[in-house]
Amino acid sequence: MSTNSYEPGKIEDRFYKLWENRGYFEIDGNKAIQEDDKKFAIMMPPPNVTGSLHIGHALTFTLQDIITRYKRMDGYKTLWQPGTDHAGIATQNVVEKQIMAEGKTKEELGREEFLKRAWKWKEFSGNTMVSQLRKLGVSPAWKRERFTMDAGLQKSVREAFVHLYNEGLIIRGNYMVNWCTHDGALSDIEVEYEEHQGNFYHMKYPFADGSGEITVATTRPETYFGDTAVMVHPEDERYKHLIGKKVKLPLTEREIPIIADSYVDMEFGTGMVKVTPAHDPNDYEVGKRHDLEFITVFDENGILNDFAGEFKGLERLAARSSIVKRLDEEGFMAKVEEHTHQVGHCYRCKNVVEPYISKQWFIRSEIANKSIEKTNDGLAKFFPPHWINSYNSWMGELRDWCISRQLWWGHQIPVFYCSSCDHEWASIDEHPTQCPKCASKEFAQDPDVLDTWFSSALWPFSTLGWGNGDSEMDRLFETDDLKEFYPNSLLITGFDILFFWVARMMMMGETFMDKLPFEHIYLHALVRDENGDKMSKSKGNVIDPLDTINDYSADILRFTLAISAAQGRDIRMSNDKLEQTRNFTNKLYNAAKYLQMNAQTFPDINGFCMDTNLGKYMVSRLNMATKEVRAYLDEYRFNDAATVLYRFLWNEFCDWGIELSKADKASIIELGAIFKEAMRLLHPFMPFITEYLYQELSGKELEDTESIMISKFPTKTKKREKEEAKFEIIMDAIISIRRAKVLVDMANQKIAKAYVKIDGATEKDKEMMKPYIEKLAKVEEIEFCDSKIADAVSDIGEKCEVFIPTASIDLSPIISRLEKQSEKLEKEIAKLNGMLNNERFVANAPEDVLAKNREALADAQSKQEKVIEQLNSLKS
Secondary structure (H helix, E strand, O other): OOOOOHHHHHHHHHHHHHHHHOOOOOOOHHHHHOOOOEEEEEEOOOOOOEEEEEEEEHHHHHHHHHHHHHHHHHHOOOEEEEEEOOOOOHHHHHHHHHHHHHHOOOHHOOOHHHHHHHHHHHHHHHHHHHOOOOOHOOOOOOHEEEEEOOOOHHHHHHHHHHHHHHHHOEEEEEEEEEEOOOEEEEEEEEEEEEEEEEEEEEHHHHHHOOOOOOEEEOHHHHHHHHOEEEEEEOOOOOOOOOOOOEEEEEOOOOOEEEEEEEEEEOOOOOOEEOOOOOHHHHHHHHHHHOOOOHHHOOOOOOOOOHHHHHOOOOOOOOOOHHHHHHHHHHHHEEEEEEEEEEEEEEEOOOOOEEEEEEEEEEOOOOHHHHHHHHHHHHOOEEEEOOHHHHHHHHHOOOOEEOOEOOOOOEEEEEEEOOOOOOOOOEEEOOOOOOOOOOOOOOEEOOOOOOOOHHHHHHHHHHHOOOOOOOOOOOOOOOOOHHHOOOOOEEEEEEEHHHHHHHHHHHHHHHHHHOOOOOEEEEEEEEEEEOOEEEEOOOOOOOOOOOHHHHHOOOHHHHHHHHHHHHOOOOOOHHHHHHHHHHHHHHHHHHHHHHHHHHHOOOOOOOOOOOHHHHHHHHHHHHHHHHHHHHHHHOOOOOOHHHHHHHHHHHHHHHHHHHHOOOHHHHHHHHHHHHHHHHHHHHOOHHHHHHHHHHHHOOOOOHHOOOOOOHHOOOOOOOOHHHHHHHHHHHHHHHHHHHHHHHOOOHHHHEEEEEEEOOOOOHHHHHHHHHHHHHHHHHHEEEEEOOOOOOOOOEEEOOOOOOEEEEOOOHHHHHHHHHHHHHHHHHHHHHHHHHHHHHHHHHHOOHHHHHHHHHHHHHHHHHHHHHHHHHHHHOOO
């Protein structure tokens, strides 16, 4: 080979630049091998411009790259669409922290200047993420890279919004939403619920007429200032007589009625519940049914207002202890009990989320109806298939989607309000010049921005030019893209964004394109540590893919992820697995070195005729591997495809093919051609080392020749039955002789003679088999026989029976050793049986001790059976 060792760091950077500069990743990069009517499109889930590559990204993009490289080599016109996401809340939080570190606020900076800072951060972070992806060896069409807020996609977003607005599918109004006092409105799935050890506060509400009091319980005493009723079940005999009476709110003089509503659970607590319509989603519905007043007791930042009396100006959660203390001092706190309950937190900043009435923009839930119907008609297929149940479960409970966010970074809502005539309109034009109703120039745009997932939901078709106008035509997209690449062939992403992103792409794609955006949807599981624990910085168990690439290589990380990616199962990553893959790459490198010790260059397999028996056998095994790899990749069973490649290259080619070639030097040229073809088969998984070894065995440098990545993926799947049958016998005979040699303590020694008994083989076949068996079994002479050989140890394989003559071997020390071993095992078995048959021991011993003893007994019995079998063979 041209270098003493393979250096992944240098090779990977060099090859990647060559591939990209030559345009191999673009849709015409494989033009020479493209076949008519074969199109493949896959969208990169756009990573946020706020972070760096993590192990979840590495899995997603590795799997996407494997399938893309496979399709590209298989003659498909292939588009892997790359891009990044503006990540509204996350990016704004990052930039705000930078500004705060300078002792300023975003309000002091102003919206325009803040957005300049955000764009600057986007350039830095987006470029960082993209450069990290390149280190992984991924091959998307980088020249078409999009950003969810680039000029074309901003037009696309306005187009979609205005259409839905004019259709009455986007509406605005005062609704109860999930409210983060830092980040504003959140959709239901942006709220993460965690178990919280809190309290139940039992508060006394005196009757307005002074005739007594009632007790109600709450987990959130700071909201009681917004109570507008107390509620009981209409059938609850305990409280029927109280319906219609009024009570006074503690620490205030405000009176509220006792009402009846079947929502109340009579069995829970006292069966009497306070109603706070502006601060609880269930109370909100009760308030609407009973026409109650909606009283908001804190502002958008969580600061208590005038309704909270003496507590005005305090932050809602910080005020809780003060309010409870005051209620207790005034005799309104009956008791406090510990209570475990679920508390919603903002998925970004982890702040406690409040139900809050706010004027927001929503997309009506009926927009999803057709996409649900088409998905269940089988027009999109999930891998693994059980995910359709989760999809249906969530979509069945779908509510209107809150799409407005109280941020500055994002797509500003394209709705304008005229101050002259109060007209409201949505505009595709980014900068309208006058009110379309009265022609006034006195109007303002809605200050809010759209939920990040709104623009992401358009990703499968907006990136192909839909609604972009002509500004980026023929640069970031082409005229026929929508026709050629929509619907996308496949989506690969993590199951955790099935509802955030996948379901929303389904509803938007069907709405605007009249077709679901994907034919196949592959949802992968989580990458965990070797103990099965979720990775987190606090646990210190995070695996950084960039560190892993530096320590091992991109190929090793990719193959380890792929071979571990069983559908529907979490991946456990460990250094042991990475080391195992490293050993695999070393095995490949050493196989190539061995081949080149015998010849400098090797031909491609196409048009090359296999003349040797070993060549014919090994090409048959390659064909079987090709058949399995293709079938598994077509079903997205990445781990199974990787396992086939590992098994073929390590076990079949290296452990057998290379070794057998030592008895048949004429086969080495053929094995080199087979190995090169196997590099094509492995290339989608390990692009760098396969390119390197392929070019080395071809006697070429990549700088001067075409890449393996735009060569044809192996297609031949014919099995050579006769050759395979012959070599199954050869390998069985070698294994059987090796086992028999162990019996006579001659495992690694060369012996003079061995006999092999085979049924049905011709004399010609036996002559062909002989040199292989002699060489690998280390026997000077193999003789084929038709019957049992006397005075010999034997071993029965699956295809043959072998005999090693013992006339010249002193068996007595071997027999003596085995007899002593048998006696020792007999004592061990008796001891373990005695313990396990002792009722007192069994009754008192811990279960793990009993299990270990049973396991030890089974192991000793198995060993003794083998020793006795060996003794019988030697004595006979």
